[in-house]
Each structure stands twice: as structure tokens, then as C-alpha cells.
Amino acid sequence: MATNQDAGAVVLSDKAVSAPPMGLKVIVREFMRDRLALASLVLLIVILVTVFVWSFIVDQATVQQVSLWDSYLPPMAYSIDPLREGTRFILGTDSAGRDIFGLLLIGARNSLLLGWSVTMVTSSIGIVIGILAAYYAGMVDNIIMRIIDFIMILPQLMIIIIFVTIVPNYNIVTFAGILILFNWHGQARFIRGRALTVGRLDFISASKTMGTPSLVIMLREMMPNISSLIIVNLTLNFAGSIGLETGLSYLGFGLPTGTPSLGTLVSYATNPDILENKAWVWLPASTLILVLVLCINYVGRALQRSADAKQRLG
Amino acid sequence: MWKTIIRRLLLMIPQILILSILIFIIADFMPGDPFTGLIDPNLDPAQLEAMRESYGLNDPLPVKYVRWMTNAFQGDFGRSFNYQQPVTAVIAGRLGNTVRLSLLSVILTYAVGLPLGIVAGRYNESVVDKTILVYNFVSFAVPIFVLALLMVWIFGYNLNWFPARGSVSISATTPWEIWKSQMYHVLLPAITTAMLGTTSIIQYLRSEIIDAKVSDYVKTARSKGVPIQKVYTRHIFRNASLPIASGFGFTIVSLFTGSIFIEQIFTYRGMGYLFLQSINTRDYSVIFVLVLFYGFLALIGTLLSDLILMAVDPRIRID
Numbered sequence: 359m360a361t362n363q364d365a366g367a368v369v370l371s372d373k374a375v376s377a378p379p380m381g382l383k384v385i386v387r388e389f390m391r392d393r394l395a396l397a398s399l400v401l402l403i404v405i406l407v408t409v410f411v412w413s414f415i416v417d418q419a420t421v422q423q424v425s426l427w428d429s430y431l432p433p434m435a436y437s438i439d440p441l442r443e444g445t446r447f448i449l450g451t452d453s454a455g456r457d458i459f460g461l462l463l464i465g466a467r468n469s470l471l472l473g474w475s476v477t478m479v480t481s482s483i484g485i486v487i488g489i490l491a492a493y494y495a496g497m498v499d500n501i502i503m504r505i506i507d508f509i510m511i512l513p514q515l516m517i518i519i520i521f522v523t524i525v526p527n528y529n530i531v532t533f534a535g536i537l538i539l540f541n542w543h544g545q546a547r548f549i550r551g552r553a554l555t556v557g558r559l560d561f562i563s564a565s566k567t568m569g570t571p572s573l574v575i576m577l578r579e580m581m582p583n584i585s586s587l588i589i590v591n592l593t594l595n596f597a598g599s600i601g602l603e604t605g606l607s608y609l610g611f612g613l614p615t616g617t618p619s620l621g622t623l624v625s626y627a628t629n630p631d632i633l634e635n636k637a638w639v640w641l642p643a644s645t646l647i648l649v650l651v652l653c654i655n656y657v658g659r660a661l662q663r664s665a666d667a668k669q670r671l672g
Numbered sequence: 673m674w675k676t677i678i679r680r681l682l683l684m685i686p687q688i689l690i691l692s693i694l695i696f697i698i699a700d701f702m703p704g705d706p707f708t709g710l711i712d713p714n715l716d717p718a719q720l721e722a723m724r725e726s727y728g729l730n731d732p733l734p735v736k737y738v739r740w741m742t743n744a745f746q747g748d749f750g751r752s753f754n755y756q757q758p759v760t761a762v763i764a765g766r767l768g769n770t771v772r773l774s775l776l777s778v779i780l781t782y783a784v785g786l787p788l789g790i791v792a793g794r795y796n797e798s799v800v801d802k803t804i805l806v807y808n809f810v811s812f813a814v815p816i817f818v819l820a821l822l823m824v825w826i827f828g829y830n831l832n833w834f835p836a837r838g839s840v841s842i843s844a845t846t847p848w849e850i851w852k853s854q855m856y857h858v859l860l861p862a863i864t865t866a867m868l869g870t871t872s873i874i875q876y877l878r879s880e881i882i883d884a885k886v887s888d889y890v891k892t893a894r895s896k897g898v899p900i901q902k903v904y905t906r907h908i909f910r911n912a913s914l915p916i917a918s919g920f921g922f923t924i925v926s927l928f929t930g931s932i933f934i935e936q937i938f939t940y941r942g943m944g945y946l947f948l949q950s951i952n953t954r955d956y957s958v959i960f961v962l963v964l965f966y967g968f969l970a971l972i973g974t975l976l977s978d979l980i981l982m983a984v985d986p987r988i989r990i991d
Binding site: 512513515517521523601609628630641651652659 | 951
């Protein structure tokens with residue numbers, strides 16, 4: 359009897375071994391194994407949903423309403439302005455009497471949207487250029503790499519600030535353009551490195567010998583093999599973009615005035631009095647940036663582990 | 673070795689030239705010129721125009737560029753209109769502060785990063801290792817300006833452990849007092865910079881040591897009776913430190929460039945602060961030289977990294 363059961367168990371586990379977990383299943387398993395990653399993911403989703411749903415419901419004009427009566431109210435205070443009687447400010451107000459909580463949500467929405475768009479565009483450019491360089495190698499690769507080497511010696515932050523100050527009719531689109539212009543090279547370098555190893559594999563050479571068109575090899579054969587890396591890189595890049603944008607907005611060279619960013623709220627702290635005595639103005643935005651960036655990075659790490667079988671926890 | 677260094681230095685010349693041409697073109701888009709520094713309310717606009725003409729500021733861009741380069745080779749980098757001084761004097765005045773900050777940051781980065789990396793690698797999967805990994809993860813992810821603000825708020829304003837602003841106290845008079853005050857002011861910004869600089873050191877060192885632990889040469893050393901402590905200090909560390917050594921050049925450069933946020937938040941009067949001030953006052957001659965300087969620094973850093981890598985690993989020959 360006992361031996362029968364044992365035999366059954368062996369057969370069962372054999373089956374389990376012969377079917378390796380694929381795609382989404384691996385990722386789900388990785389997150390179930392790493393509770394902190396799961397918590398980060400949940401927290402991230404909660405923040406994203408709150409920010410986007412709230413900014414849909416709330417009227418931007420009401421949040422941006424200026425009232426000098428309510429200047430620098432501490433958190434949980436009621437409005438002093440007779441026109442806004444009964445309004446309570448959970449996180450206090452800024453110099454112009456605007457609700458910090460509302461500004462925080464609108465700022466978070468702007469920072470997230472901008473960070474996401476910049477990430478998508480830089481990653482797409484990086485993927486295209488990286489795969490082209492790796493596939494054609496030789497001359498093409500050489501030229502692309504020399505250009506990337508050159509961009510790498512540029513002091514990135516300084517050049518971006520200079521461009522922000524000299525660009526005519528400065529707005530969100532031009533700002534995003536400047537960020538993209540000086541950020542695609544890192545992605546291209548990374549993708550090229552990975553695509554080079556894939557490009558040297560036998561099945562690519564075989565495909566070339568069989569006369570498969572280059573475009574098909576690049577899109578259908580090389581790209582799927584680095585797709586998991588692309589997703590991981592996208593996540594980490596997203597966190598980086600948010601950091602860069604909020605940093606530039608903090609310095610005053612980021613999103614144009616009238617488009618609040620999380621960095622704009624933090625930049626109130628350049629005033630020593632606010633930094634020391636009115637922490638409610640800048641601290642929530644700083645904390646939100648910190649939490650967002652940590653969560654995104656942690657989720658990225660978990661994705662990274664599930665993309666590499668050797669590092670998996672589950 | 674020397675042949676390589678000379679060849680690499682020669683290769684840097686075209687890169688510097690391209691960089692300077694590019695920035696020169698960008699600088700031409702900016703309003704104002706290196707000559708604006710001499711503008712005086714008592715000066716007649718027509719006279720100014722004549723002076724501009726005589727100094728050749730209305731010349732075409734290539735002519736201006738060649739003239740600027742010729743002057744630069746003779747040590748004349750133009751004038752700052754905000755400070756009414758030669759650019760070199762303005763930058764030299766800030767260089768000391770930035771060098772002090774960067775030097776202390778580099779020392780702290782390695783003083784913290786190397787031991788943590790070694791401990792994490794040697795006792796990997798232990799509680800200590802896991803704690804170090806958490807620190808490493810946070811320091812990798814956190815944006816520098818958020819950390820710097822929190823540091824200055826907590827340790828500068830609330831706990832009053834460090835001065836929160838400036839690079840030297842006004843009350844300091846004797847050279848010894850000035851030096852002490854300068855070191856006191858540089859400490860918090862340097863600690864903040866170093867906290868973020870350790871990430872790659874710890875990560876590389878840890879994974880290299882974990883890989884080396886199971887390698888054949890370590891087994892050989894252990895089986896012929898080398899004490900475990902000696903295996904770590906003599907065998908593993910030497911091999912594991914290769915990527916760290918090669919990153920040394922980059923580390924220095926990134927500390928220099930990371931100083932824009934740090935210097936702004938700590939109102940520390942170094943080159944990063946000077947850059948932001950010059951942007952706000954539209955002092956283009958200073959901006960131009962600063963960007964060139966940082967680009968040059970990046971090239972030197974790359975060269976330094978390759979040379980160090982060659983020096984510590986005889987197998988590597990870089991052409």
C-alpha cells in the first residue's frame with residue numbers, strides 16, 4: 359500500500375517537474391514568495407488608483423484656488439477665509455492658501471504621467487537602436503556606440519538645465535523632449551549589450567542562412583528573447599525618470615509653472631523658514647516621491663528575479 | 673603602459689574639440705556674450721557696439737570659436753559679467769570647496785562601502801547581509817535631493833548636530849579655526865553623498881566574493897592549509913576588488929556631478945552652486961567653462977578607470 363502511494367507521488371512530482379512554469383505564472387509565484395514585493399505592488403496600485411481617480415473627480419481649479427487668508431495653515435486646520443468656511447485642510451495649506459493634499463495628488467498625477475511617457479519613449483528608442491546596433495554590428499554598431507560614448511561624457515544634469523533655459527516656448531512637451539534627448543542612450547546601451555549575446559546564438563545564424571528577412575529576425579526572434587529584460591528595465595527606468603523630473607522641478611528647471619509636480623511642492627523647502635518650521639508643505643511630497651520610487655524599484659527587482667531562473671525565490 | 677596613456681590622451685583631443693564646438697553653438701543661442709561683463713551704464717550704446725565690433729563679437733561663429741580657443745590655450749577663458757572677473761578666477765574661488773566635498777565623499781564612500789561589501793559577501797544570507805542589502809536597496813532607489821533634504825531637516829535643523837547652511841562660519845578668523853569650520857560644514861553634505869555612492873561598491877564586491885568563495889583557487893588555498901582569514905584578505909579580496917578598482921575613476925566623476933543637488937540644498941558654495949547661480953543670472957561665459965570642465969573630467973575619469981584596471985589586472989591590455 360505504502361509503496362503504491364510513493365510511486366504515485368513520484369509520478370506526480372515528475373509531471374510537475376516536466377512542465378516548467380511560464381510567463382505570468384512565474385511572476386505571480388515570485389510575488390507570492392516575496393511578501394514585501396507583493397506589499398510594494400499593492401501599495402503602488404493603491405497610490406496609482408487614488409491619484410488618478412481623485413484627479414478625475416476633483417476640479418483642478420478648486421484646488422488651485424488662491425486665498426491669502428488661509429496662507430500656511432497647519433494640517434487639520436479649518437479655513438479662515440469667509441468664502442471657504444467649513445473647509446478642512448488635512449495636510450494644511452501653502453503660501454497661497456492652496457490645499458496641500460489636493461496639490462499633492464495633482465502633482466503626483468503630473469509626475470507619474472510625465473515619468474511614464476518619458477520612460478516609454480526612451481525605452482522604445484533604446485530598444486530600436488540597441489537591436490539595430492546588435493544585429494547589423496560592424497560599422498552601424500561602431501557609429502552608434504561612438505555617439506553614445508559621446509553623450510555619456512556630457513554632464514547630463516547641466517546640459518538638461520541649459521536646454522531648459524534656452525528652449526523657446528517652453529512647455530511640457532519640450533521638457534519631455536529634452537529629457538528624452540539626454541536619456542535614451544543608457545537604454546540603447548543596455549539593450550545592445552543583451553541583444554549582442556542573443557544575436558550570436560545559433561538559431562539566429564540558422565535563420566539568416568534560411569533567408570529570413572532582417573526585420574523579422576529582429577522583431578520576432580531577437581526581441582522576444584530579451585522581452586523580460588525590457589520589462590524589468592522599463593520598471594527601473596520609470597523610477598529613474600520620476601526621480602529626474604521631480605529633481606529638476608525641485609531646482610526650478612522642471613515642469614513649467616502652472617503644472618504642479620511633486621518636485622514643485624518639495625521646492626518650497628528652498629526657503630529655510632519653510633524647511634525648518636513648515637514641514638507639512640514639503641514633507642508629504644518628499645515622502646510620496648520616496649515611497650513611489652522605493653515601491654517601483656522593489657517591484658522591478660522582483661520582476662528581475664523572475665526573469666532570471668537562477669535568481670528566483672519561488 | 674606609457675604608450676597607451678599617450679595614445680588615449682591624444683584620442684581625448686577630438687572628443688574635447690567636439691564637446692567645445694557643441695557647447696559653443698549652444699552658447700550662441702543664449703542671449704548676452706562674454707563681453708557683457710564690461711557693460712557700464714555710462715557707456716554709450718554706439719560706443720559699445722563699436723567695442724563689440726573691435727573685439728570681433730559680430731564675427732561669424734567659426735571665427736569667434738577659433739579666437740576663443742586660441743585665447744583658452746593662453747589661459748584666458750573670458751569674463752563673467754555677474755562677478756566682473758575673469759571666469760578662471762570665479763571658478764578657482766569655488767574649486768576648493770567642491771574638491772574638499774568630493775574628496776571627503778570619496779573617502780567616506782570607500783570607508784563605508786568596502787567593509788560592508790566584504791561582510792555582506794563573506795556572511796551572505798545572514799542577518800547582517802540582509803540588513804546591508806536593505807540599506808543598499810534604499811540607497812540605490814532614493815533620489816539624492818529627497819535624501820539631502822531629509823538629512824538637512826533632521827540633522828541640521830531639528831537635532832542641530834551640523835550646520836545646515838554654508839561652507840564656512842563667518843566668525844572663524846584664524847586659519848586653524850577656518851579649517852575646522854570648513855570641515856564641520858562639509859561633513860553632513862559629504863555623508864549624504866557617500867550614503868548614495870556606496871551602492872555599486874557593495875553590490876559588486878558582495879557578488880564577486882560570493883562567486884569567489886566556491887572557486888577552485890579558494891578550495892586549493894584552503895586545502896593547502898591557508899587560514900580562512902588570510903584566504904579572504906589575500907586571495908578573495910584581491911580578485912573581488914577588480915571591478916571596484918575599475919569603477920574608481922567613474923566614482924570620482926559622479927561625485928563631482930552629483931554635487932549640484934547637494935550644494936544647492938546645503939547652500940554649499942562650490943561649483944555646482946556656482947552653476948545654478950550662473951544659470952539664474954544668465955552668466956553664460958561661466959556656464960560654458962563649467963560644462964567643458966565637467967566633460968573633461970568625465971574623459972579623465974574613463975581614462976583613469978582603464979589605467980587602474982590595467983594596473984591591477986595584468987591580463988587586461990587596453991589599446
